[in-house]
Amino acid sequence: MRLSVFGCGYLGAVHAASMAKLGHDVIGIDVLPEQVAMLEAGTPPFHEPGLPELLAEALGSGRLRFSTDASAASDATVHFLCVGTPQKRGEFAADLRYVHSAVEALLPLLKPGDVVVGKSTVPVGTAEDIAERIKEVQPDAELLWNPEFLREGFAVQDTLHPDRLVYGMADTESARAASQALDEVYAETLADGTPKVEADLATAQLVKVAANSFLATKISFINAMAELCEATGADVTVLADAIGHDARIGRRFLNAGVGFGGGCLPKDIRAFMARAGELGVDQALSFLREVDSINMRRRVRMVDLAREECGGSIVGRRVAVLGAAFKPDSDDIRDSPALSVAAQMQLQGAEVVVADPQAIDNARKKWPDLTYADTALDAATGADLVMVLTEWPEYVKLEPAALAAVVRGRRILDGRNCLVPEAWRSAGWSYRALGRP
Numbered sequence: 001m002r003l004s005v006f007g008c009g010y011l012g013a014v015h016a017a018s019m020a021k022l023g024h025d026v027i028g029i030d031v032l033p034e035q036v037a038m039l040e041a042g043t044p045p046f047h048e049p050g051l052p053e054l055l056a057e058a059l060g061s062g063r064l065r066f067s068t069d070a071s072a073a074s075d076a077t078v079h080f081l082c083v084g085t086p087q088k089r090g091e092f093a094a095d096l097r098y099v100h101s102a103v104e105a106l107l108p109l110l111k112p113g114d115v116v117v118g119k120s121t122v123p124v125g126t127a128e129d130i131a132e133r134i135k136e137v138q139p140d141a142e143l144l145w146n147p148e149f150l151r152e153g154f155a156v157q158d159t160l161h162p163d164r165l166v167y168g169m170a171d172t173e174s175a176r177a178a179s180q181a182l183d184e185v186y187a188e189t190l191a192d193g194t195p196k197v198e199a200d201l202a203t204a205q206l207v208k209v210a211a212n213s214f215l216a217t218k219i220s221f222i223n224a225m226a227e228l229c230e231a232t233g234a235d236v237t238v239l240a241d242a243i244g245h246d247a248r249i250g251r252r253f254l255n256a257g258v259g260f261g262g263g264c265l266p267k268d269i270r271a272f273m274a275r276a277g278e279l280g281v282d283q284a285l286s287f288l289r290e291v292d293s294i295n296m297r298r299r300v301r302m303v304d305l306a307r308e309e310c311g312g313s314i315v316g317r318r319v320a321v322l323g324a325a326f327k328p329d330s331d332d333i334r335d336s337p338a339l340s341v342a343a344q345m346q347l348q349g350a351e352v353v354v355a356d357p358q359a360i361d362n363a364r365k366k367w368p369d370l371t372y373a374d375t376a377l378d379a380a381t382g383a384d385l386v387m388v389l390t391e392w393p394e395y396v397k398l399e400p401a402a403l404a405a406v407v408r409g410r411r412i413l414d415g416r417n418c419l420v421p422e423a424w425r426s427a428g429w430s431y432r433a434l435g436r437p
């Protein structure tokens, strides 16, 4: 099939390459010429395992192209909307300007029978507005809503082998017919036994934000338990293992630490609260405010713990921060807890040196005043305190003796509960973590 993908950021670039892998002819459209040039050259503009190989294969097959010119999408019959919906500056609500401009660029190209498929995370009600706009211009085109659930670091796997496919559609004959086009797009994925959930447009839009709200709540729940553990001398990692054995609870997303960040969970729960307010049901989501507060409190607690470890003041203390990305296997620093703690420490007078295997370039653009090092050992050289804030495998595997040889003080803070405390303590380190004695 001939497909177009509007928006070639994280979601769109991976989706476009994955659809070409599934055998479709795909044109990716983006307004940023440098992004398009990089993708055309087979270089993803961000770090994502497996994507360089997938892009190379798809470009080599001749089935994947990129352009800044929307009219290049005129041959396609199924058009995916994959643009970003960031948080508005100074507000909780989502900024829909990229969604609207992609739709406006697409409208003049639509032919009878074309299907527009929304994948972006949007406030519920947005799809209905887009559907109306499409009908005004091309009454014989249809809108479906098919949210994406990909995780950074696993984006290729999540796109080619998703846990489920959600099809949101109006209750009309023509919408049902349009959903058959989507079945054809995902024929291979459906043949693998991927569950398909059909829903109305409102439900399909809500599924995505509900899922992300649940995940954020799960993380904040365990971080709230970590606060209790800190007050009682209990161990949140053992608590998580123990409650996680209950299949109704499950162990995943119960890792306590500096909390969640990234381009999705924080802004999605906020946009969800803003939308609930507009709908007059803000009380239904008031718990998400608490989820957000617990999450932000962990960053403050991390700085406080650093102060305690440094004997009451971090002023002039040299601190190595290991990790800048919001999670391992990513170079994404959007709302990164690691970088937010690093910046806070620097603002409060510490001399902070940050290391990260992938995210240094992005971190430097956002926080040019921090000092950056290429390796953990470089960052830790002469440090009074080492803080592990993103659980990259190379940091988890660090040898206490190797680090001890370069630091000024053997003090380590484990912000992700990813190290083995005994290994560090027995090597003469002071080891502290969140929610763990």
Ligand code: UDX
Pocket: 148, 149, 150, 151, 152, 153, 212, 215, 219, 252, 253, 254, 255, 256, 257, 258, 259, 260, 261, 262, 263, 264, 265, 326, 327
């Ligand atoms: C998330 C959702 O998982 C994905 O389904 C959705 O499509 C986009 O948002 P992503 O932002 O890539 O994906 O990251 P995720 O793996 O969910 O982690 C989010 C944050 O939570 C990270 O900062 C991570 O470090 C943190 N986290 C995760 C925890 O603090 N504890 C955990 O147990 C799990």
